[in-house]
Amino acid sequence: MSLTPQEIKQRHDELVKLIRKYDHAYYVESRPLISDQEYDNLYHELETLEKNHPELITPDSPTQRIGESPLSGFSQVTHEIPMLSLENTYSKEELFTFLDRIRRALPGKKVSYTVEPKIDGVSISAQYKNGLFSLGATRGNGTVGDDITQNLKTIRSLPLRLELENPPELLEVRGEAYMSPKDFERLNAQREKEGKVLFANPRNATAGSLKQLDPRIVAERPLAIVFYGAGKLVGFKCKTQEEWLNFLKKIGLPVPILFWVCKNENEVYEAICKLNDCRNELPYPTDGAAIKVNEWDYYSILGYTAKAPRWAFAYKYGAERAKTRLNNVIFQVGRSGIITPVAEMDPVFLSGTTVSRATLHNFDQVKRLDVKIGDLVYLEKAGEVIPEVVGVDTSQRQGTEKEIIPPEHCPSCGEKLFWEGIFLRCGNENCPAQLKERILHFAQRNAMDIQGLGESLVDQLVDKGIVRDIADLYELDEQSLVKLDRMGKKSAQNLLKGIEESKKRDLSRLIYGLGITHIGQKASEDLARYFGTLDRLSHATEEELLAIPFFGEVMARSIVNYFRKEENRRRIEKLRKHGVNFVSSLLQTPSGPLSGKTFVITGTLSEPREAVAEKIISKGGRVSNTVSRKTNFLVVGSDPGSKLQEAQKLGITIIGEKELVDLLKGD
CATH class of the missing domain: 1.10.150.20 (5' to 3' exonuclease, C-terminal subdomain)
Incomplete structure (x- = not known):
């Protein structure tokens, strides 16, 4: 019996609502309501229904999360309200100084605070117009970011439609995209099996995923999202941060699992300590606490610096430490020939990942720490990224520990090593280890982005003498590749395709x-x-x-x-x-009121010099580091350096920020 058009429409709406409900329960609440097979059956039914009746497809349909083809590039998004970062401290004294400064700036006013996890992810913005997800963007430089709408749509914890009967005209929510430590380890384990370069940490994996031009690749990455901030709001008002977080949760957006509302400074510090006690149990990596004035009306009174709001502050926890046994030290050769001692240890869990190797940086550091093979050592992650040995428990020494002796010859090519300051270096530029590192660097995502060129494959290419220089990559052929271990015909073809595509990179x-x-x-x-x-x-x-x-x-x-x-x-x-592109799409010769004019900047301005320079360049001007007779204007801020005297001697026009703003406008 065939269904009527009305019944088909009703079934479509029912499937969309059900899948949206199950997605929220699974990805936001970690509370699956049905089995994977039941979910797949519903999703397949929806796909079939929309294939047969494409007129039913809506922008918020679960089937529309993943785009069908890669983007050619990211367009730019201007943040009408800048996405600022938070000032931070590791000091309890500085925290209380910050709270005291707020109290003195708001005399006689009752102030409360929220304490939220400071999530170590990638800052993003999501806009909902009339309840529908319409735009996603990265923070970028705080003023301009990348349009990553298609990539954010692949994240299942992000609803494409808000649970609101009368949604506001515009709701811009801000938060972090992230990858949980467990998902990160699973992703890296899979990449290792496939011979791909491993991600350094969950944040790098998240950032790298969001930069992919193909949403289908992003959809395969275990990304999640959490919201806590507000951008531009039209048709909606809110009084406090507590109200805002509760509102976001009510309309189906993921928010921090835990947050505290505090009446005074002591409660703030108690909440920070409580968060530290339980932060490793949270699904997202955290490196501190975000303290915010709860009352939104006070934000305009407290104001902003060029980089951060004065009504919010981050308290960073000290780096997490772990203790383990150092069993051996190997010597790695970097692409510039520097020899780095690397500790091999009993595996230990640290800041979200299992660690069995850690850098000792250089032999000066080995001497300073007095670290020996066999020691019990303390580990931290430098910048929450690279594991490093930071100390030794000398009280546990048994007398059998061994000194770490610098090698005399390169462990890769056998070349005699030499000292260059505190660094031990191999001067042989044909050293296989250096070549391997240069190839991996050349092929990495931020460089030529050659997919499939991982460590194990590079090892084979160099060890077998197939590749002796990065340029040799463009001479590889299918016949030589299929002879390598774990390299079938399809893998070889994919690699060659990736190498060919890399010729077009900027x-x-x-x-x-x-x-x-x-x-x-x-x-x-x-x-x-x-x-x-x-x-x-x-x-x-x-x-x-x-x-x-x-x-x-x-x-x-x-x-x-x-x-x-x-x-x-x-x-x-x-x-x-071999046809590699030598031309840049970034070359810009913008015309404008400053065309043909050269500027030099000195002193402290109201915003970073880089931002001022970008404004000058965008209007056709040039910015130089040095004052010369070719300089047209010296832009002077507070505490100018010697460039001011040089400009005065040469009779160069000296202007301040106000005059620069007028020039930028063409006045």
């Missing part, structure tokens, strides 16, 4: 992938934007490089030296021959 990613000493991702983008082509960059002088805003002499000298070396020039020519 120049900024190629510069970063080359691994030039002292040149990171941001500097690579600046170089691509400033020079436009690799050929122009390769012939740049130190003087030209120093004209780039915030470029220093060490960076400039490193670039010039890199392109002077014959083997690097040969590598560039091989990359050119």
Whole structure:
């Protein structure tokens, strides 16, 4: 018996509501209501119904979470209300100073506070227009972020429609995307099986996932989300942070499992201590407590600095420590030849992951810690990321411990090592270990993004002499690849496809992938934007490089030296021959009221110099580090340096921020 159009529509609406209900119970409340098979049956029924009746598909349908094709790139989103970070401290005294400052700024007013977990994830914003999810964005620089709407839609704990009968015109909620420690370990275990590069920590895994241009890849990552903040609100008013959090929970948005409302400073500190006691049991990684004034009306009175609100503060917990036995020390060779001692230990759980290796940084650190093989050592994660040995329990020594002796020869190529300050270095640039690290760096996600080129495969390519330089990657063929371990025909084809696609990457990613000493991702983008082509960059002088805003002499000298070396020039020519892109899409010559004008900035301004420089560049101007006769304007803030005297001697026009604002407007 066939269903009428009305009955089909009713069944569609019923399935959408049921799946939305089961998603919320499973992904937000961790309370599954039906079995996986029952859920899959309902989802398949909905998919079939929409396939046969596409007119029923709505933007908030569960089937619309995953886009069908990759994006070509992320568009930019301007935050009408800036997404600021929080000032933070590890000190109880500074915490009470912050609370005292608020009390003195609000004389005679009754103030309460909320204490919430400070979630160690990736800050995001989500907008709901009339109850429907319409836009998702990253924080970016606080003013402009990336449009990641399609990626956020894949996160099942994010509702596509709010549970509201009369939703406000616009509701912008802010929070963190994250990956739980358990999900992170499972993801890395799977990547290790597939020979892929492992993520360093849950936050890096989350950030890397949200930067994917293919939502289908994002959908495979175990991402979750939690909200706590407000952005732009139209048609909705709220009085307190407590009211806001309860409202978000009521309408189906995930909020912190625990938060406290405190009447005074002592209650704030008690709540911070309680949170510390239970934070490892929470589903998201936390590194502190966020303390906020509860009453929203006070926010405009307390105001903001250039980077942070004055009504909120973060209390960071000291790094989590673990104690374990150091069994051995191996010596790793980095891509620049520096030898790093690495401790191998009994496995121990630390800050969300199981750790069996930790860096000792350098041999000066080994000496300072007086660490020996066989010691019981203390571990922390530097910046909550890289495990490091930070101390030794010398009271437990048995007398059988062994000194850690620096090697005399490279553990990879056998070359005689030499000391360069506190660093022990291998000077052989053809060293296999250095080459492996250079290839992995070149292929990483933020550089040329060659999918499938993991450590085990790179080891084989180098050890068998198939690849002797990063440019050799573009000479690989299916016949040579299928002979390698765990490399079938399909895997070989996928790798070759990834290598071919990498030729199209922007120049900024190629510069970063080359691994030039002292040149990171941001500097690579600046170089691509400033020079436009690799050929122009390769012939740049130190003087030209120093004209780039915030470029220093060490960076400039490193670039010039890199392109002077014959083997690097040969590598560039091989990359050119294989069709690797040498041109930047970032090259911009914007026209505007400041076209043809060169600015130098000195002193402290109301916002970071980088932000001021970006505004000048966006209006057609150029920003230089050094004052010369070519300088048109010196922008002066408080406490200016010697550049002011230089400009005065040369008769250069000196302006303040107010005059700069007028110039930016074209006045």
